[in-house]
Amino acid sequence: MKATWHIFIKELKDYFISPIAYIVITVFLLVCGWLFFSTFFLFNQASMRNYFALLPVALSFVIPAITMRLVAEERSSGCLELLLTLPVSNQSVITGKFLAATVFTVAMIVPSLFYALLISLVGDLDWAVVVTGYAGTVLLTAAYCAIGLLASSLTRNQIIAFILAMVFCFLIAILDKMLFLMPAFLVAPLSYLGADTHFQNFTKGIIDSRDLIYFVSLAFAALYSTGLVLEAKQ
Numbered sequence: 001m002k003a004t005w006h007i008f009i010k011e012l013k014d015y016f017i018s019p020i021a022y023i024v025i026t027v028f029l030l031v032c033g034w035l036f037f038s039t040f041f042l043f044n045q046a047s048m049r050n051y052f053a054l055l056p057v058a059l060s061f062v063i064p065a066i067t068m069r070l071v072a073e074e075r076s077s078g079c080l081e082l083l084l085t086l087p088v089s090n091q092s093v094i095t096g097k098f099l100a101a102t103v104f105t106v107a108m109i110v111p112s113l114f115y116a117l118l119i120s121l122v123g124d125l126d127w128a129v130v131v132t133g134y135a136g137t138v139l140l141t142a143a144y145c146a147i148g149l150l151a152s153s154l155t156r157n158q159i160i161a162f163i164l165a166m167v168f169c170f171l172i173a174i175l176d177k178m179l180f181l182m183p184a185f186l187v188a189p190l191s192y193l194g195a196d197t198h199f200q201n202f203t204k205g206i207i208d209s210r211d212l213i214y215f216v217s218l219a220f221a222a223l224y225s226t227g228l229v230l231e232a233k234q
Contacts, residue, residue, distance in 0.1 A: 005097025006101075011070070017105040021066075025108045028062050033115060047125070048116055052133045052203040055174035056196045059144055063105055064165035067148025068158045070097045071230075075156045090230045094149065094223055101145040106138055108217035129205040137203025139215035140195060144169050153229045158179045169195075 015021045036051040037168075113134075119125050144165075150166035152158075175194035191197055198211040 003092040004096045004099075007088075007093060008099045011097050011100030012103060013099065015066075017198070021104070023060060024065060025111075028058065028108060029111055032058055032112065036115065042093055045123070048119065048133055049129050051115060052137065052201070054201055055142065057104075057136055057170065059141065060169035060173045061166055063101075063141065063144040064148050064151065064162045066105060067101050067145055067165060068162040070101060071150055071152040071226075072156055072158045072161045075153075075233075076230065078216075081103055091226050093112060094226050094230070098142075098149050098223060100170075102138075102142050105141045105145060107140070109137060118176065126205070129203070132205050132207055133203045135207070136199050136211070139202075139212070140199050140224050143215045143218040143222070146219040146226075148220045150226045150229070153226045153233075172196075 002183050008143050032051065032054050035054055039050060115128075116125060122126075148161075148165040149167055150167070152161040154164065155161050172193065172195040174196070176191055176197045192214070195215075198208075198214045201208055
């Protein structure tokens with residue numbers, strides 16, 4: 001746990017001392033805020049659901065940019081080999097880096113609570129739905145960060161890591177929109193594999209164990225695969 005904590009703090013500091021991190025945060029908040037409020041008054045509803053609807057696709061581009069350097073940068077510089085020769089387990093390295101990316105992304109999303117405060121001033125906002133929506137956002141973020149970490153472990157090139165993570169995250173984000181192209185017998189299993197299907201339940205105020213299991217399993221599978229990749233490259 002001590003090694004995990006040190007790696008977590010080190011990676012988190014690296015995020016917050018980088019000017020690129022603040023550019024990503026600013027662009028994310030401005031773009032999502034503009035897309036949300038540009039249609040907000042058309043629906044005449046005090047709701048955050050349209051904002052949450054943007055997140056699966058928006059985060060599929062943002063999180064790969066956050067996670068692409070986690071392992072790829074250290075592999076290209078040779079620091080990863082040095083780190084893994086120290087008395088530090090692969091699990092500590094993976095967990096520390098994963099938690100740092102997740103916490104940073106959640107910190108990036110937290111200022112969007114200001115949108116909810118603004119909406120509550122002009123209408124009767126259902127805060128219970130907002131809370132479940134943000135809970136789903138944390139789970140979605142964790143799953144995407146795990147996928148991004150896996151992609152970063154597969155290559156020394158950060159751009160390739162970004163593209164791999166972005167493609168996979170984007171595919172599971174829009175999978176439920178592509179079901180009409182699939183044979184009937186594949187619709188049910190593919191519908192379950194789509195992240196947006198499970199995420200939208202949270203934005204409706206529904207907490208279903210199947211959705212919790214989906215996001216936890218997705219994150220676990222990606223992190224476990226990352227461990228296998230690191231072991232194979234030692």
